[in-house]
Amino acid sequence: MIQAQTVCAVPTRREPVTVIGAGPAGLACAIVLARAGQRVIVHERRRRVGARFHGDFQGLESWSDDIDVLDELASAGIRPSFEHHAISHVTAFDGRDARHEIRAEKPLYYLVRRGSGTDTLDQALLEQAQASGVEVRLSSPLKSAPGLAVVATGPVLANIMAVGYLFETAMPDGQWACFSDRLAPDGYAYLLVQGGRGTVATCLFREFTRNDEFLARTIAFFTEHAGLDMRTARPFGGVGNYGPPCRGEHVGRLLVGEHAGFQDALAGFGMRYALRSGILAARSLLEGSDYDSLWRHSLLPAIRQSIGNRLLYAKAGxxxxxxMFRRMAVGDARPMLARLYSPSLLGRILYPFARRHGRIPQHDPDCCDDACTCVRCLCQRHVTSGVVEPQLKTRPPTS
Structure with missing residues (x-):
């Protein structure tokens, strides 16, 4: 089907652009617009920016593109004023508990913290936005907006779940991950330690109702294999969605970040896609260019490839x-990871099978378009396949 282009109107300096949601995608968009002289108002329904997160460590990936992710942000005028640590060595365990040392010459990802605290990614973006003249209104839920609007309200469905603990520790810095269905069905468990603080979690792609059981196994595994030492542990949890995005514009609004389905389906590394989509949305508004063309060129190939990768990961056993980890542990792992996200003939062949295997798209109760085939499933033809909003049941571990 040939899709009609939607060319965005260029806003006037007096006409504010409304951004709904103050996550990385929304704030990145606001920063680029404001630094170009555009008036921007960001509405965030929560009382604090970053309130979805609790200071947990996450990875801002830098392997899927030739350009380093921090250089990509800098080219858009976004400074890395948040705490970040370049990670080029990860200890990975496979499903048989074999250990693999994964190394790269350049950073595989940057370890950042999410939440409302000092030096988090969210707080740094907020400060840059405000310094650029963006008006940020907290506790301001907004469902409709006159004029130009960007929607960055986060995931609309849940087919990824992460539960774990934040803690203090005397452990040395390190990054560990285990790719075993015993700990994380179709996903992975991870332990991230930096500067006496740590995050341990299981990232599930199915069996959400057993999250407490898988988390207990994760704690036991890393205690045995990595010397996990947790002090003052605090539970956390969150959900996300992945799937094939269909469009980035709907009834005059530009959709960015996870709200549009811009997510890595293989491992859930979606921050880079979120930030990039916000930057692309700002470009389309400033230049009057077609937003759908921009994200389809810059984001869609890698997202589709990651959906095929998810099928391969699930079937590989x-x-x-x-x-795969044995190969990756020989030499520089970054080129191999980059190839996983590069569009290929195999990826194109696998894509339709991967969509069916992953039960995506899924029905969205906000359906409003009979022809949509995206992750939001804006169409009543599709039926949810047992994917429900999971209940987080984590509790602090007993000592």
Whole structure:
């Protein structure tokens, strides 16, 4: 089907652009617009920016593109004023508990913290936005807005779930991950330690109702294999969605970040896609260019490839994953990871099967378009396949 282009109107300096949601995508968009002289008003329904998160460590990936992610942000005028640590060594365990040392010459990702605290990614973006003249209104839920609007309200469905603990520790800095269905069905468990603070979690792609059981197994695993030492542990949890995005514009609004389905389906590394989509939305508004063309060129190929990768990961089993990590542990792992996200003939062949295997798209109760095929499933033809909003049941571990 040939899709009609939607060319955005260029806003006037007096006409404010409304951004709904103060996550990384929304704030990145606001920063680029404001630094170009555009008036911007950001509405955030929560009382604090970053309130979805609790200071947990996350990875801002830098392997899927030739350009370093911090250089990409800098080219858009966004400074890395948040706490960040370049990670080029990860200890990975496969489903048979074999250990693999994954190394790269350049950063695989940057360890950042999310939340409302000092030096978090969210707080740094807020401060840059305000310094650029953006008006940020907290506790301001907004469902409709006159004029130009960008929607950055986060995931609309839940088919990824992460639960874990934040803690203090005497452990040395390190990054550990385990790719075993015993700990994280179709996902992975991880332990991230930096400067006496740590995050340990299981990232699930199915069996959400058993999250407490998988988290207990994760704690036991890393205690045995990485010397996990948790002090003053605090539980946290969150959900996300992945799937094939269909469009970035709807009834005059530009959709960015996870709200539009811009997410890595293989591992859930979506921050880079969120930030990039916010920057692209700002460009389309400032230049009067077609936003859908921009994100389809810059984001869609890698997202579709990641959906195919998810099918391969699920079907590979312990033996296939072990072989993959053995290969990755020889030499520089970054080029191999980059190839995983580069569009390929195999990826195009796998894509339709991967969509069916992953039960995506899924029905969205806000359906309003009979022809949509995106992650939001804006169409009543599709039926939810047992994917429900999970209940987070984590509790502080007993000592």
């Amino acid at each position: 312990d033996r296939g994953r072990r072989a």
